[in-house]
Amino acid sequence: MRAIAERLGVSRSTVSRWAKEDGLAFDRARTAQAVAAHSIDLAVGRQRLAERMLQRAEEALDDLDKPYLVTTSAARTTLTRSTSASALRSRCGAMLSLWLGSRLTS
Known part of the structure; x- marks a missing residue:
């Protein structure tokens, strides 16, 4: 229909009405086939996006289990999930003391 309308120099609705x-x-x-193919392409794209999002979420969750750094201006300490609570309190207390000490003397 589009080709006919272009060749005659009229709109597609005019050709349709005639x-x-x-x-x-x-x-x-052919239109139905094209619509079906496009719908399948969109579904594949959504699936691919969901897989990528799942992969990124899993990577982010894995990062939560990795060691991380706690940094202050006076000290740098590496803490892990396996660090005991008392060791953590001790390290944090030492860092807090260093930070407070620097604040009190300046």
């Missing part, structure tokens, strides 16, 4: 008036219909099988 065809309807003459009792003609255009075969829409």
